[in-house]
Amino acid sequence: MAKLNVHGDDTTLRSILDVLPTEPERQWRKGEPKEAGRVYLDSGFEVLIAQAAQAQTLSSRMRSYLAECDSRGVSFSMPRIVAELQFELQGDAQQAASLDLSLADLGVLGEMGISLSVAVREGGASAPISA
Numbered sequence: 001m002a003k004l005n006v007h008g009d010d011t012t013l014r015s016i017l018d019v020l021p022t023e024p025e026r027q028w029r030k031g032e033p034k035e036a037g038r039v040y041l042d043s044g045f046e047v048l049i050a051q052a053a054q055a056q057t058l059s060s061r062m063r064s065y066l067a068e069c070d071s072r073g074v075s076f077s078m079p080r081i082v083a084e085l086q087f088e089l090q091g092d093a094q095q096a097a098s099l100d101l102s103l104a105d106l107g108v109l110g111e112m113g114i115s116l117s118v119a120v121r122e123g124g125a126s127a128p129i130s131a
Contacts, residue, residue: 001051001088002058004065004114007044008081016076021068022047055089055099062087066108077113085109087118097122 024045050061076083089097097120
């Protein structure tokens with residue numbers, strides 16, 4: 001699965017949502033309750049970019065989605081905005097999960113102001129890796 005998680009101030013988020021290629025899967029507002037009696041410290045949204053079993057499909061769809069964002073003028077490198085691309089890979093004892101991103105892919109993420117988080121699930125457990 002590949003998901004884009006963005007949070008920050010309301011005005012900037014609205015300007016991003018106005019030109020984003022897809023509707024968010026989930027949105028929240030600053031001060032709304034979340035789990036364990038806590039509240040969100042800022043507003044945000046999540047966009048599902050791809051849900052696929054193969055990592056190559058995830059990276060290909062990520063490239064297409066970010067290219068569409070770029071063509072629409074979407075950037076997450078604005079002050080008071082935090083964006084993270086989250087990959088969740090499935091692995092098992094017979095085959096290791098892997099994700100190949102080129103230097104160009106990493107450059108695009110950096111230019112757009114997006115950090116990267118990768119979690120590998122094996123038999124229900126998850127091991128996060130962040131960059």
